[in-house]
Amino acid sequence: MKKKTTLQLLFAFILIVQFSFAQVDIVYKDLVWSDEFDNNGAVNANNWFHQTQIPAGGSWFNNEVQHYTNRLSNSFVEAGNLNIVAIKENFRDQNVTKQYTSARLNSKFAFTYGRVDIRAKAPNDAGTWPALWLLGKNVNEDGGFFDSNFGTTSWPACGELDIMEHGIFPDKPKNYIGAAIHTPSSNGNTVNKGGIQASDIAQNYHVYSMNWSPNQISFLLDDVVYYTYNPTVKNASTWPFDKDQYILLNIAMGGFAGAIPSNFVQASMIIDYVRIYQNTAADTQAPTNFTATVGQVTGSSVELLLNASDDSGNMVYTIDYGNGLKTIYSPAGVQKSVVIPNLSQNTNYTFTVTASDLSGKAAVNNPIVLNAKTSLKLECTGNDKQALPGQGSFTTGYKYAFETIGTDVKITFELLDTNKIGVVAFLWKESPFSEVQMANVSGNIFTSTLSGQTIGSTISYGVKFAFAGGQSVTKYFSYEVGKSCSLGVETASKVKQSYFPNPVENILSLRLTDDQNEISITDVLGKKQLEAIVKASHDLDMSAFKSGIYFLKVKNSQGIENIKIIKK
Numbered sequence: 075m076k077k078k079t080t081l082q083l084l085f086a087f088i089l090i091v092q093f094s095f096a097q098v099d100i101v102y103k104d105l106v107w108s109d110e111f112d113n114n115g116a117v118n119a120n121n122w123f124h125q126t127q128i129p130a131g132g133s134w135f136n137n138e139v140q141h142y143t144n145r146l147s148n149s150f151v152e153a154g155n156l157n158i159v160a161i162k163e164n165f166r167d168q169n170v171t172k173q174y175t176s177a178r179l180n181s182k183f184a185f186t187y188g189r190v191d192i193r194a195k196a197p198n199d200a201g202t203w204p205a206l207w208l209l210g211k212n213v214n215e216d217g218g219f220f221d222s223n224f225g226t227t228s229w230p231a232c233g234e235l236d237i238m239e240h241g242i243f244p245d246k247p248k249n250y251i252g253a254a255i256h257t258p259s260s261n262g263n264t265v266n267k268g269g270i271q272a273s274d275i276a277q278n279y280h281v282y283s284m285n286w287s288p289n290q291i292s293f294l295l296d297d298v299v300y301y302t303y304n305p306t307v308k309n310a311s312t313w314p315f316d317k318d319q320y321i322l323l324n325i326a327m328g329g330f331a332g333a334i335p336s337n338f339v340q341a342s343m344i345i346d347y348v349r350i351y352q353n354t355a356a357d358t359q360a361p362t363n364f365t366a367t368v369g370q371v372t373g374s375s376v377e378l379l380l381n382a383s384d385d386s387g388n389m390v391y392t393i394d395y396g397n398g399l400k401t402i403y404s405p406a407g408v409q410k411s412v413v414i415p416n417l418s419q420n421t422n423y424t425f426t427v428t429a430s431d432l433s434g435k436a437a438v439n440n441p442i443v444l445n446a447k448t449s450l451k452l453e454c455t456g457n458d459k460q461a462l463p464g465q466g467s468f469t470t471g472y473k474y475a476f477e478t479i480g481t482d483v484k485i486t487f488e489l490l491d492t493n494k495i496g497v498v499a500f501l502w503k504e505s506p507f508s509e510v511q512m513a514n515v516s517g518n519i520f521t522s523t524l525s526g527q528t529i530g531s532t533i534s535y536g537v538k539f540a541f542a543g544g545q546s547v548t549k550y551f552s553y554e555v556g557k558s559c560s561l562g563v564e565t566a567s568k569v570k571q572s573y574f575p576n577p578v579e580n581i582l583s584l585r586l587t588d589d590q591n592e593i594s595i596t597d598v599l600g601k602k603q604l605e606a607i608v609k610a611s612h613d614l615d616m617s618a619f620k621s622g623i624y625f626l627k628v629k630n631s632q633g634i635e636n637i638k639i640i641k642k
Contacts, residue, residue, distance in 0.1 A: 097299040099403035100388045100432070102189040102351040107181075109348050109386040110210070111156045118147055121256065123180040125150070127217025132170045136329040138203070141165050149177035156345040160202060160325040160365040162338050174334070178324035180219040181348070184211040186318050188352040190284045196240055197341035198277045201334030203326040203341045206282055207445030211318040220320060228260035233314035237293060238282040240275060244492075245540070249275050253293035255303045259311040263495055268293060268301020279346060287404045292314065306389040306516075318384055321348065326350040346636075357386040357433040361406070364429040364437035368444050369411060372479045373419040378444065380410045384431045394426040406431075419451045453477035454559040457490075458548065462536065463584040464571055464611030466546030469493070472537070483527050483555055487537040487548065489518040495540040499609040504534040504550045505572035506640075529556035573626065575639035580617040586610045588630040595639070596625050616641055 109121045124144035129135065132186035134142075138159065142148075149158050160176040196204040207217070210232030214225040233255035243250055251267035260266050272295060283294040305312040325343055328334055336479060363385040369377030384406040393400040395414060406408035416425060425444045429437040445485050459471030470490040475485045485573055487498055499512040499520035512520035520537070536550040550572075553559075572585045584593070595604040603624065608614075618638065619641045626637045 091098075096590060097159055097294070097297075098189075098285040098287075098292050099289050100187075100285070100353075101405045102187075102285070103387065104352055104354040104594075105349060106185070106188070106352045106354065107183045107350040108630045109156070110123070111151045111154055111345065114152050115150065116146060117156060117179065121182055122335075123182055123219035125178045125180050125217055127218065128168050128170060129216065132168075132241065134326065134329075136326070138326040138329040139172060139334070140325075140327040141167050141170075141172045142175045142178040142324070143167065143175050144177070145175070148175055148177065153229060154346065156323075158204075158323060158325055158345070159340055160197070160327055161340045162334075167527040169351045172242070174327040176325045176327060178322065181321040182219060183350070183634050184318035184320040185218065185350060185352065186316065187286055187288060188350055189280055189286070190237060191320065191347075191349045192237065192283070192479065193237075193279055193281045193346040194346040195277070195279055195342075196238065196251075197325065197337075197343060198240060198274070199275045199338065199341045201241070201328055201331050202239045202341045203329065203331035203339060204238065205322070205326065207237040207322050207323055208284075208319040209233070209322060210239070210314060211320055212293070230256045231258050231310070232312060233317075233319065235284060235291065235315070235319060236267075237284045237287070241332070243269065244332065247271065249273065251275065251295065251300050253284075253409070254609045255313055257312055259305075265301055269401055269495075270295050270300040286315065286319075287403060288316070289401070321350075323348075323404060325522075353386065353432070354440040355386075357384075357431055357435065359385045359431075361429050361431055361437040364439050364442070365538050366425075366429075366442040366444060366516045368428045368446045370479070371448060373449045373453070373477070375413050375418050376417060376423060376425070376446045376448065378412045378414065378425060378427065380404070380412060380427065381408070381430070382429045382437055383407050384433045384435075386433065388432050390430050390432060392430075395423055407585070413448075414598065417448050420446050422447045441503070450558075451477060452558050454551075454553050454557070460549045462547045462549055462585055463587060466544060468546055468548075472539075472548055474537075474548070474551060476551070478529075478556045479523075481525070481527055481529065481555075483524045483533065485512075485535060486515070486521045486526065487512070487539075488520070489539050494518070494539065498540050500538040500540065502536045502538055502547065502550070502574075504536070504572075505576070507576050509538070509575070515622055527555045531541065531555050538634065541600075547619070550586055571628070571632070571635065576637075577642050579642045580615065582614040582616050582626075582639065584608060584614060584628075586612070586628060586630060587632055590630070592629040594627045596627075598623050598625075 103141040106148050126142045141632045158177045159543040192206050211220045212224050212227040213232040214228050215221055239252050249272050251272050254264050255266035256264050281296050285292045292299045292302045292303055314459055361382040364382040367379045369379045382389050389404050389406045391402040403410050423446055426441045429441040455475040457473050459468040461467050472490055475486040497518050500509045501512050501522045512522040515521055532552055532554050534550045534552045536548040538547045591608050597601050621641050624639045626639050628635045
């Protein structure tokens, strides 16, 4: 690794821990295993094992096309970094000839619960599949380091935790990295996954992290959480993560990463360090300074604000409100906001809250009892199956809900179609058009909150559901902020024709009612810039237009409509 003083490392770690406190449920702070890659040459054989044995059938999984080797040309340490190199070359091993070689390293250290930090540059070349990940120590995989002594369980029952993968997301741009969970409940093209756009991963070092507790597993890019896995029911099907896992580092070629360009020569993953943290210090004190208060109350939820101090650095809060117990993990000394959802409106609730540390020591002022009454809901809800013209279709349909909370509007949509895989949702604002990804609540339920809305104003939004093989967009729904209603209804024109994005940078998408539509574009001086006949779904290229205001005229069976278009 790059040489740093002890003081620099300590200061950096304190900053990381302080920032991470508000994001992860348990903070792990004791370094229990690492490789800093300080000695040039072969990788440290005490830490790493080269997995080279080809699975039965002569090919690696997922239609990958590489041989993994233990040669120095495919993995070596130099200048404080581990280099894993994928190379285009004719190579024969185990009576099989392949055109690419690479390396796949197994850590010889396995652990249960903790945090993994890996600082690395990863290739983003087409056809490459760099991965930083973990498998259950009990995986039955011939040729793996732990297989001969511990391999009793097949994949995915052993559990797989993918900290970082790149190149296997055909619908995502370059440098989009993903994290994924594979279990018996969801594997292969799993629904339990998240991703984030990173700056150039080949040129820039990033810290790829996973924080794994008995309660949840969070994935971080440069110390920022972007995906958390926390199934409501934890059993062998959803949570095989109560047993040891070990780390794998590799670059695969082809397979889900797609075609390898003919001019490919080689690509490298450069790893500065691998570090594993757990909590090893003895917990000798009971929690102190335990407080619990009521925060924001809505028609369907109550927020509880919890805090306590403990020498272990971590807290466990238990909340009893008559509908079973809710257990929350949180760093000590940091206020934790817990929202109790799905409550009945205009109803009194009693919450009994207790605090303890991870070793079970209880706060002396346990329990704290809180009372709160939910308000009347200010919301519009309903079901529908109508899509925007030219934007896909729905079979069963979708549910929607708009709820005013103070001056915020919480928008929730649920896709009811069951034949869609890998669903993500984007909130579409009608005018001016904008798109933002929604948070996944569970299953195919997605939500997004609009802050600082004006009571009495009208907003209009729909949702794009994107999935493997396509997308479908709901119609736009109009909602008056601060109102209760049974149905959000939009005008006929809003359902029939749409023009987005506006302002536009390059492509203006037209979704019209007729198979043949006359369109024209004029500038502010009245000079005609374009005239054409287009189909119902048409993408208009405005990249060559100068920035400014234009007027789009659409003529069809609905009459004539004039729309002001702003070109960025």
